[in-house]
Amino acid sequence: MEKRHELYRGKAKTVYGTDDPQRLVMHYRDDVSAFDGAKLAKLDRKGETNNRINAYVMGKLAEAGIRTHFVSLLNERESLVKAMTMIPVECVVRNICAGSMAKRYGIEEGTRLSEPIFEFFLKSDALHDPLVNDDHIRVLKWATTAEIAQMKALTHRVNAVLKPLFANAGIDLVDYKLEFGHPLDDPKGDLVLGDEFTPDGCRLWDAKTGEKLDKDRFRRDLGQVIEHYREVGRRIGASL
Ligand code: UDP
Numbered sequence: 001m002e003k004r005h006e007l008y009r010g011k012a013k014t015v016y017g018t019d020d021p022q023r024l025v026m027h028y029r030d031d032v033s034a035f036d037g038a039k040l041a042k043l044d045r046k047g048e049t050n051n052r053i054n055a056y057v058m059g060k061l062a063e064a065g066i067r068t069h070f071v072s073l074l075n076e077r078e079s080l081v082k083a084m085t086m087i088p089v090e091c092v093v094r095n096i097c098a099g100s101m102a103k104r105y106g107i108e109e110g111t112r113l114s115e116p117i118f119e120f121f122l123k124s125d126a127l128h129d130p131l132v133n134d135d136h137i138r139v140l141k142w143a144t145t146a147e148i149a150q151m152k153a154l155t156h157r158v159n160a161v162l163k164p165l166f167a168n169a170g171i172d173l174v175d176y177k178l179e180f181g182h183p184l185d186d187p188k189g190d191l192v193l194g195d196e197f198t199p200d201g202c203r204l205w206d207a208k209t210g211e212k213l214d215k216d217r218f219r220r221d222l223g224q225v226i227e228h229y230r231e232v233g234r235r236i237g238a239s240l
Contacts, residue, residue, distance in 0.1 A: 001019065004017040007024065011040075018080075022083050023083060024081050024082075025078050025080060027047075027077055028046070028054075029046075029047050034218055034219040036129070037125060046225075047076075049230055050200060051076065052073075053229070054198050055073045057198075061158060061197075064157070064161045066161065067192045068192060082192070083183065084181030084194050087142065089132065090121040091179070094113060094174070094175040095112075095172070095173055095175065096113060096172060096174040097111040097113060101117070116156065120137060134148050151191060155178055169232075169236045171205065171207060172207050174204065180193055181194045199213065212228070214232075
């Protein structure tokens, strides 16, 4: 496999093409951003830390029979993934109320939910990722009825794997965001999990102390961001 031209530069990752049109290289940079790119910084070792944590979590999901775009770790900062056509919505699952849900409904952060709550957001920095429902997604043709059902079902399956994985490490999996797509080598098949699972896209609280171990440390200027990301990796058993 040969790495080729840059295809896309996101806020924390850069995606490169390869000599195989069905494979891409995902490069995890040290950049961190919050509030739709309004707050930016570089954090030493973030790229390698997230690359490792993501590889470990994607591996656990694959072991549980959940298809992901992850193929293999290439080096410290890069992983090989399947090229996909992405659905332009973000799937959020919440086990504990926090962040935008706490603000929107005036519910105290930390309120435990009797069952997971699923939310869709449109992927659009310009519009600040507005909350959307099934009808918006279907009628505006961002995804079909079948894809909407699959995104929900897959997200709940992911939750059933990850909630205990983090709980066993003494961590509450509060909420997180997933993205799905169709691999280029199977465009009509079932949806496959794409993007990443790292402390950048979830909330993780120490189960005993409630200490934040995720990107809220950056959003809320709590300091020692990567030290806490690495603590997460170490506790769940990712080799860092
Ligand atoms: N999230 C994300 N990317 C986004 C929006 C949300 O990774 O563009 C994650 C976020 O880190 C959190 C969960 O999804 O773990 C729910 O986020 P929320 O809606 O509470 O928004 P926030 O207040 O984090 O902007």
